[in-house]
Amino acid sequence: MKLGILVSHPIQYFVPVYRALSERPDVSLLVLYRTRMGVDAYYDPGFAQTVQWDIPLLDGHESHFLSNKTALTGYEPGIVKELLRRRFDVLIVHGYNGLTNLLAVLVAKLIGTRVFVRGDTRLQRHHLSAPFWKRLFKHFLFKMFDGVLAIGSLNRAYYAAFGVAEERIFFAPFCVDNAMFSLQAEELQIQRLKCRRTLGLPEDCTVVLYASKLILQKRPADLVRAFALVAPRFRDAWLVMAGSGEEEPILRSMVVAFGIERVHFIGFQNQSNLPTLYAASDVFVLPADAESWGLVLNEVMAAGLPVVVSDEVGAAADLVQGQGTGFVYPCGDVEALAGALESLLQSEALRLEMGKKARELIRAWDVDACASGIAAAVGYLT
Incomplete structure (x- = not known):
């Protein structure tokens, strides 16, 4: 199975999962990174300093950095070319905010690629009391995904609250190495x-x-x-x-x-x-x-x-x-x-x-459990 993952940048918590997925004989993985943050030094406003992680972030998995030749930040039109060229069986997008991710979902659906979303939003009261149009938009948006990957119980509840059927919610625990x-x-x-x-x-x-x-x-x-x-x-x-x-x-x-x-x-x-x-x-x-x-x-x-x-x-x-x-x-x-x-x-x-x-x-929230959850989810719907 050809699996693509679209994520903002090499994230130290996620890379071990990509390595575990790459070791599976039933998965051919390519991670599409939008930026080189973390691999290259960048200014983190939260830490109020320049950050560059001191552990290898690109080892053990195949990856590709998208090009951005526009003046817009957060928009990498190169995603269209990659999706058309790679023809993944399944694409996982990390989150649904931003032009690149939304464009990826639309293009993937048009060419017949199954699409999953993985995020960390937990259900809170303000989600249920949001303006009607916002809640309606999320119901519509989540219908576009073939499945969602829940990181925990409150994340699962969030998807369920916006109309995602139980059979389309798959558990892939949030984990570290x-x-x-x-x-x-x-x-x-x-x-x-x-x-x-x-x-x-x-x-x-x-x-x-x-x-x-x-x-x-x-x-x-x-x-x-x-x-x-x-x-x-x-x-x-x-x-x-x-x-x-x-x-x-x-x-x-x-x-x-x-x-x-x-x-x-x-x-x-x-x-x-x-x-x-x-x-x-x-x-x-x-x-x-x-x-x-x-x-x-x-x-x-x-x-x-x-x-x-x-x-x-x-x-x-x-x-x-x-x-x-x-x-x-x-x-x-x-x-x-x-x-x-x-x-x-x-x-x-x-x-x-x-x-x-x-x-x-x-121990139950480990890299292997997450990778197995992802593989089982995408395998179930392909």
Whole structure:
């Protein structure tokens, strides 16, 4: 089966899935990239700095970069030529926003190529209360797809709410390269102590980690406020803030104003640094608002960390709520966040128990499961 995937750029989370699909004897895969972001350095406004990932993004799968000879950004007319030339059996588009993706869907349908969509939108109340014309448009749009690939339960609910029949919704779990973050116990301890020494942290402290962009939507200030509430009672606790962004000066000012001494800002961390950073940590917190999923949760759970997440993080419904892997609290409720931190900081046994359950649960959300889900979906309708 000739499978094409259209995606914005080489995304570090997706590339392992493309490699797994390429290894399947029943799939001949070509990934069509719209830009070289990530492979080439680019300015990320969220991180407020230039970013270039330090892991190979083009290995293990065949790819092609679309040309854009127009003055329009986000529009690559070369997609028409590629679809006519390649004649895929199935095309998967990542999302349906933008001229290139919509053009790809229309051309593919005209030439008889089956089309699937994969995205990370989760069902929220505002989707159901949107203006009638918007809801009608989505009903019409989703009828154009032969199938949709759901990344989780709330994403599945989103498609169902806009008229996609159950038999056209296929599960392909959102995943990361679990093996990259699942260190063996012996190596874990070595990396843990080494990283703590490098960061200037006491070897026997308890580390609460935040690793994401320092932007308003991620609500890192909630975590700083919550840590300020619990820090006086847990003198061995340290808060490590990994990431960069426009909120960093504000957060640093808050730390000074609250008189917290055990908060460490370590800046943007590239991919190769993350496994060691996770190994050095004890608890992970993602206090974000309007987070479609939060793949960083997959990473830290593969590393065996218990998590604390807001109820506005999409992954919470599948990976945390009722799973014994951590705590979910109402987004913006600093006292509730502090309470969850207190529960984990005061009990090493609870941290280890939840971390173990996190590692066990995330095994089912791996690259092979995602690749198998995609292959089964496109094979079912071809």
